[in-house]
Amino acid sequence: MQNKKEIDLNVKRLTEFRHDLHMHPELKFNEHRTSEKIAEFLTLLNIPFKRGLATTGIVGSIYGQNRSADNPGPALGIRADIDALPMEEANDFEYASKYKGCMHACGHDGHTAMLLGAAELLSANRNFDGTVHLIFQPGEEGGAGARVMMNEGLFKTYPCQAVFALHNWPDLPQGQMGTKIGPIMASGVTFEVIVRGKGGHAALPHSTIDPVPVACSIVTQLQSLVSRRVDPLDAAVLTIGKIEAGSSPNIIPAEARMSGTCRTLTNESQSLILDGVKRISHYIAEAHCAQAEVIIKDGGYPNTTNHSKEGKFMAAVMQEMVGETNANTHVRPAMTAEDFGFMLQEVPGAYGWIGNGKDEVSGEALHSTAYDFNDKNLSLGAYFWEKLARQWFLTEANK
Numbered sequence: 001m002q003n004k005k006e007i008d009l010n011v012k013r014l015t016e017f018r019h020d021l022h023m024h025p026e027l028k029f030n031e032h033r034t035s036e037k038i039a040e041f042l043t044l045l046n047i048p049f050k051r052g053l054a055t056t057g058i059v060g061s062i063y064g065q066n067r068s069a070d071n072p073g074p075a076l077g078i079r080a081d082i083d084a085l086p087m088e089e090a091n092d093f094e095y096a097s098k099y100k101g102c103m104h105a106c107g108h109d110g111h112t113a114m115l116l117g118a119a120e121l122l123s124a125n126r127n128f129d130g131t132v133h134l135i136f137q138p139g140e141e142g143g144a145g146a147r148v149m150m151n152e153g154l155f156k157t158y159p160c161q162a163v164f165a166l167h168n169w170p171d172l173p174q175g176q177m178g179t180k181i182g183p184i185m186a187s188g189v190t191f192e193v194i195v196r197g198k199g200g201h202a203a204l205p206h207s208t209i210d211p212v213p214v215a216c217s218i219v220t221q222l223q224s225l226v227s228r229r230v231d232p233l234d235a236a237v238l239t240i241g242k243i244e245a246g247s248s249p250n251i252i253p254a255e256a257r258m259s260g261t262c263r264t265l266t267n268e269s270q271s272l273i274l275d276g277v278k279r280i281s282h283y284i285a286e287a288h289c290a291q292a293e294v295i296i297k298d299g300g301y302p303n304t305t306n307h308s309k310e311g312k313f314m315a316a317v318m319q320e321m322v323g324e325t326n327a328n329t330h331v332r333p334a335m336t337a338e339d340f341g342f343m344l345q346e347v348p349g350a351y352g353w354i355g356n357g358k359d360e361v362s363g364e365a366l367h368s369t370a371y372d373f374n375d376k377n378l379s380l381g382a383y384f385w386e387k388l389a390r391q392w393f394l395t396e397a398n399k
Contacts (some may be wrong), residue, residue, distance in 0.1 A: 002043045003087075006135065007121050007124050007125060009117055009120060009379055009382055010120065011117075011378060011379050012115050014116065014117045014120075014378045014379075014382070015113075015375050015378060017037070017113050017116065018109050018110055018112075018113035018375065018378060019040065019095035020095075020374065021034060021036065021037065021104065021109035021113070021370070022095050022096070022097065022103075022104050022109045022373075023095050023096070023097060023098050024040050024097075024098060024099065025084030025085075025097050025099055025102045025103050025104045025109070026056075026083065026084055026099075026102070027084060027085075027086060027102060027141075028138060028139035028140070028141055028142060028143035029054065029055045029056055029138050029139050029143055029145070029179075030056065030058040030084045030144065031082050031084075031138045032056055032282075034056070034082050034083075034112070035051060035056045035057075035058050035082070035136070035138075037274070038058050038060075038082070038112065038116065039058060041049060041116050041119075042058075042060045042116075042119065042134075042250075044067055044122055045119055045123045046123065047060045047061070047062055047119055047123055047134070047274075048060065048069070049061070049134075050062055050157070051056030053148075053149045053153070053154055054137070054138050054145050054148035054149045054152060055138065056082070056137060056138040056149075057135075057136060057137055057138050057145065057149050057154075058136045059133055059134065059136070059154070059157075059158055060119060060133070060134040060136075061131055061132070061134070061158070062119060062122050062123050062126065062131065062132040062134070062207050063126065063131050063394070064126045064127070064128040064129050064130050064131065064132075065126055065127055065128070065129065066129075067129070067130060067131055068161055072131040072159075073129055073130040073131060073397075074129070074130040074131070074161055074391070074393065074398065075130060075131040075132075075133060075158065075159055075160050075161060075163075076130065076131070076132050076133065076160060076161065076162055076163075076389055076396035076397070077132075077133045077135050077155075077158065077160035077162070077163035077164070077167040077343075077347065077349070078115060078118065078132065078133070078134060078135065078163070078164050078165070078385055078388075078389070079135040079136075079137055079146075079163060079164070079340060079343065080108070080111040080112045080114065080115040080134075080135070080136055080137065080159060080165070081108045081111055081112075081137050081138075081140035081141075081145070081165075082108055082111075082112050082136050083108055083138050083139055083140055083141050083143070083145070084097075084102055084103055084104045084105070084106075084108065084109075084141070085103060085104070085105045085106060085141055085367060086101055086102060087101070087102070087103050087105050087367070087369055088100065088101055088103070088105075088369060089103035089105070089369060089370075089374060090369040090370045091263060091369075091370055093372075102126070103340070103369070103371075103372075104373070105366070105367050105368060105369065105371045106141065106366050106371070107167070107168040107209075107356065107366070107371070107372075107373040108140065109373055109376060110168055110170070110374070110375075110377060110378065110381070111166065111167070111381075112136060113378055114166065114223075114335055114354075114377065114378055114381030114382050114385065115134055115136070115381075115382075115385060116134075116382075117378055117379070117381065117382025117383075118381075118382045118384075118385030118386050118389070120382070121382060121383065121386040122386055122389060122390075126131030127249075128389070128390055128393040128394075129206045129393055129397070130393045130397055132389050133158045133160060135149070135154070135158075135163075137149055140338070140339050141337075142223055142299075142303065143339075144299055144339050144342065145339060146339040146340055146341075146342040146343050147339065147342040150342060150343065150346060151268050153331050155346060155347060160347050160349050161347075161348070161397065162310050162347065162349050162392065162396070163343050163344070163347045163349035164310070164314060164338045164349050164350055164351070164352075164388060165343075165349075165351045166351075166352050166353070166354050166381060166384070166385075167338070167351070167352075167353055167354070168353070168354055168355075168356040168373055168374065168377060169353035169354065169355055169356055170356045170357075170364065170365055170366060170371075171355075172328070172353055172354070172355030172356070172357075173355045173357055174355050174356060174374050174376050174377060174380075175322060175326055175355060175357075175376075175380070176322060176326045176327070176328065176330070176336075176355040176386070177318040177321065177322050177326065177327050177328070177352060177353065177354050177355065178318070178327070178328035178331035178352060178353045178355075179306065179311060179314050179318060179328075179329060179331060179350060179351070179352035179353065180306060180311065180314050180315075180329065180330050180331050180333070181305045181306055181307075181308050181311035181312065181315075182305055182306060182308075182311070182333075183265040183266065183304065183306075183333050184304055184305070184306055184331065184333050184334070184351055185302055185303065185304035185333065185334050185336060185337060185338040185340075185341065185351065185387040186235070186263040186264055186265050186266055186303060186304075186333065186334065186335040186336065186337055187262075187263065187265075187267075187302050187303045187337060187341070188239070188260065188261060188262075188263055188300055188301045188322055188336075188337030189261065189262045189270065189274065189296065189300035189301075190260065190261050190262075190297040190300065191260055191261075191262065191274065191277060191294060191295060191296050191297060191298070192257060192258065192259050192260075192294070192295045192297065193215070193218060193257070193258045193259075193260070193277070193281045193288055193292060193293070193294050193295075194254065194255065194256075194257050194291060194292065194293045194294075194295070195211040195214050195218070195257075195258075195281075195285055195291070195292050196211065196254065196255050196285075196291045196292070196293070197209030197210055197211035197217045197252075197253075197254060197255070197256075197288075197289075197290040197291075198254060199213065199251065199252050199253050199254035199255075200251075200252050201250070201251065201252070202249070202250040202252055203204045203250070205252060208252045209288065209289050209290050210252050211245060211253060211254065211255055211256040211290055211374060212236065212245050212246070212252070212253065212256050213235070213288075214256070214284060214285055214288045214290045214292075215243060215245065215256040215258055217284050218258070218280060218281050218284050218285070218292070219240050219243070219258065220395075221284060222238060222240065222260075222276070222277060222280055222281075223238070225238055225272075225273050225276040225277070225280070226238050226273070229272055229273070229276060230264075230272065230273070231269070232259050234264075234265060234266055234268075234269050235264070235265050235333065235335060236262075236263065236264045236265070236269045236273060237262070237263040237335050238260065238261075238262055238263075238277075238325065239259075239260055239261050239263075239271055240258050240259070240260040241259060241260060241261065242258065242259040243256065243257070243258050243259075244256070244257045244258075245257070260277075260299060262274060262277070263335045263336075263337065264303070265303055265333055265335075267303070274296060276388075277294055278294045281294050282294070282344070291388050300337075300340065301337040301339050301341055302341040302342060302343035302345060303341055304337075304338045304340050304344060304351050305341065305342070305344060306349070306350040306351060307344065307348040307349060307350060309348065309396075309399075310348050310349050310350040311350040313350070313388075313391075313392070313395075313396055314352050314388065315327065315329035315352075317384070317387055317388045318352065318384070320387065320391075321380075321383070321384050321387055322380075331353065332339055336366075338351065354377050354380065354381055354384070355377075356373065356377065357374045357376070
């Protein structure tokens, strides 16, 4: 199997590429410059690609020996997200964001560069039997870009027997990796509760139906859904993050609005909580002669649930790459959401973490204004993807 000694990765070029992306971050479905830079890199490697899926998405295909677009053989997909976040960067290093109110605070610049590094390694020696599809996906941050690409024919145009993804993870030291079988990231669904009463003068509450205390009571009672309805061994989070009511301190409003999010690792817990939100909101409002409407927002993310076969395979490659002591094959799931879950609903695969080195770079959490991807992972991630791809064709493709 191809190893690190046989092909030297151009780490300097890859680092410069990552820093350039960091300086020029772009938000979901507006990653035009980013897409152009990826296309230039793939062109340099003589890798054919197609642009335009989900507006700014790009898919490159590396064909192994005796393989082509007409005869791709077994196909593997590797996905990297490419979008940034609407945040003002607090870092002052030379490659900090040049765009006000926009930064790579989740390390997607590093994900993109790692996959391009793997493309360099795989394209330099195509001694594998099949095709690797490099999926550069826009709109992960709230845009469900994975689903958009799929709806526009991603896996019909580029059929894959398996699909994999990595995310940099600040809670793991650099040099460590992790994954697990089953749910590794939570689903994310947002909802709104509208409480309607009867407005009036603050000095005459008896002539009104005040929605504010009703809303407060609903918030309090919703907390019991996780503590008393969800299995203690099944993680779930219910948060009300926004409440709006009224326009003046001497006026009782006619309406109060609350917005919240539900994060679960299983579909059963998600259904239980959302049903509970509707039930509690309705009956508490009714008990106070008010009305409550619950709106479940479209566009939520499903659980990111690793398939058993692919999860075991990814874990084995991690152990081979960084050693058993540095490969956590039973990581604790995270309650953050990830739209790679859409891909795993359609194609078998697995998702894993690559340690970003907590306290080694900035010590910051994901989505922090001071976050930065650890450049040490550019080499590690690229060689990991190369090893995973070559090993998959050798041992997994024809199972």
